[in-house]
Amino acid sequence: MIPILGLAAGVLLGLFFDPTVPLWLQPYLPIAVVAALDAVFGGFRARLDGIFDAKVFVISFVSNVVVAALIVFLGDQLGVGAQLSTAVVVVLGIRIFGNAAAIRRHVFRA
Amino acid sequence: MTALSRGGAPRSLGASLLDAVLAETLDPAYAQAAQARATGRVAERPRWRGRLLVALTMLIAGLLVSVTYDQAAAGAEGREKVREALIDDIDRESSASDDLGAQLQDLNARVTAARDEVLTHSAVGQQALDALARAEQGSGAVKVTGPGLLITVANADPTADADPVGGAAEEDPRGRVRDGDLQQVVNALWAAGAEAISINGQRLGPLTAIRFAGEAVLVDFKPVTNPYEISAIGDPDTLATRFVLNPDVQDLGFISKSFGLRFDYARRDELTLPAASTPELRIALPEAPAGAPATDPTPGG
Numbered sequence: 001m002i003p004i005l006g007l008a009a010g011v012l013l014g015l016f017f018d019p020t021v022p023l024w025l026q027p028y029l030p031i032a033v034v035a036a037l038d039a040v041f042g043g044f045r046a047r048l049d050g051i052f053d054a055k056v057f058v059i060s061f062v063s064n065v066v067v068a069a070l071i072v073f074l075g076d077q078l079g080v081g082a083q084l085s086t087a088v089v090v091v092l093g094i095r096i097f098g099n100a101a102a103i104r105r106h107v108f109r110a
Numbered sequence: 111m112t113a114l115s116r117g118g119a120p121r122s123l124g125a126s127l128l129d130a131v132l133a134e135t136l137d138p139a140y141a142q143a144a145q146a147r148a149t150g151r152v153a154e155r156p157r158w159r160g161r162l163l164v165a166l167t168m169l170i171a172g173l174l175v176s177v178t179y180d181q182a183a184a185g186a187e188g189r190e191k192v193r194e195a196l197i198d199d200i201d202r203e204s205s206a207s208d209d210l211g212a213q214l215q216d217l218n219a220r221v222t223a224a225r226d227e228v229l230t231h232s233a234v235g236q237q238a239l240d241a242l243a244r245a246e247q248g249s250g251a252v253k254v255t256g257p258g259l260l261i262t263v264a265n266a267d268p269t270a271d272a273d274p275v276g277g278a279a280e281e282d283p284r285g286r287v288r289d290g291d292l293q294q295v296v297n298a299l300w301a302a303g304a305e306a307i308s309i310n311g312q313r314l315g316p317l318t319a320i321r322f323a324g325e326a327v328l329v330d331f332k333p334v335t336n337p338y339e340i341s342a343i344g345d346p347d348t349l350a351t352r353f354v355l356n357p358d359v360q361d362l363g364f365i366s367k368s369f370g371l372r373f374d375y376a377r378r379d380e381l382t383l384p385a386a387s388t389p390e391l392r393i394a395l396p397e398a399p400a401g402a403p404a405t406d407p408t409p410g411g
Contacts, residue, residue: 056140
């Protein structure tokens with residue numbers, strides 16, 4: 001319950017205060033969101049599996065976001081930014097799908 | 111509990127990278143931490159700290175999502191706003207230009223009326239007026255009405271066997287009407303004895319150019335679009351006969367047949383051609399004061 005409240009509070013804070021993001025950071029926001037989504041789904045699934053661990057969750061979240069942004073940044077510097085973001089999105093997308101399927105099995109027993 | 115069993119057993123060495131991506135959707139660190147906890151190798155941390163950390167992380171996740179959404183929405187909105195502002199600008203400037211055009215026409219009409227009134231009083235003036243009328247006819251400065259020929263030239267239709275799936279069908283550039291085609295038609299019409307010509311309502315004056323700029327044909331620097339309707343005033347029968355016998359026109363007819371361009375002509379009993387753009391006033395001399403020797407009135411240039 002508390003994590004969901006935290007998520008809702010974050011969304012509301014972002015919508016109401018409308019913080020300005022520095023221009024150099026803006027291209028990496030979408031990929032960071034996908035990475036964060038992956039960590040959140042992973043954490044939710046772990047919780048349903050009964051093996052959730054706060055430390056693992058926080059570390060996986062931070063490293064996911066940072067590494068995803070870093071890969072895209074590196075790709076931009078090397079001139080393959082679009083391709084690398086596609087790669088990141090594909091890998092994270094597959095993981096999100098897999099975790100969502102596991103969550104679905106837990107919730108609906110199907 | 112699939113993750114537990116998978117995390118516990120060592121993965122086969124042959125597992126490919128893709129396999130790992132597809133199978134290992136849950137971070138193995140969760141299983142390892144659970145195992146460590148079960149064996150009691152790590153000290154239990156206070157529960158509230160973990161909860162706070164998780165809540166904080168989720169807060170950051172929410173913030174990230176909403177900020178990114180805001181950015182994307184603001185970007186789309188900004189583009190839309192800029193587009194609307196530009197359209198407004200274009201509308202405003204075109205209406206201003208139309209206003210100025212109307213003003214110019216009005217003032218020109220007043221000048222003409224005043225000039226005519228002064229000139230009609232004397233025989234010399236009357237002569238000058240006749241000469242002026244002839245000159246205006248020739249230079250396309252006045253609107254004209256009369257019988258004539260209406261020629262239609264149009265781009266080839268996109269071919270029926272074009273790929274319907276791949277988005278916009280690639281248009282064959284040979285099927286497009288070019289400035290040169292229109293120039294040929296116009297030249298042939300002048301040669302056939304046309305008295306006045308307009309393309310899509312743009313009257314051709316003595317200084318009007320027909321040019322190509324990018325994808326558009328410009329007549330007198332104003333764009334005209336497909337299909338091109340060329341109206342020519344003159345005796346329809348002689349005009350038509352001489353026009354079709356012109357070798358350039360015959361070439362054009364052959365070309366348009368082989369590339370699918372539309373090229374046909376029709377006699378019309380009444381065509382109305384607007385005036386060409388107002389000629390610029392290029393030279394004006396102050397009236398010579400009485401007694402002084404008259405300056406040479408021939409315009410230089």
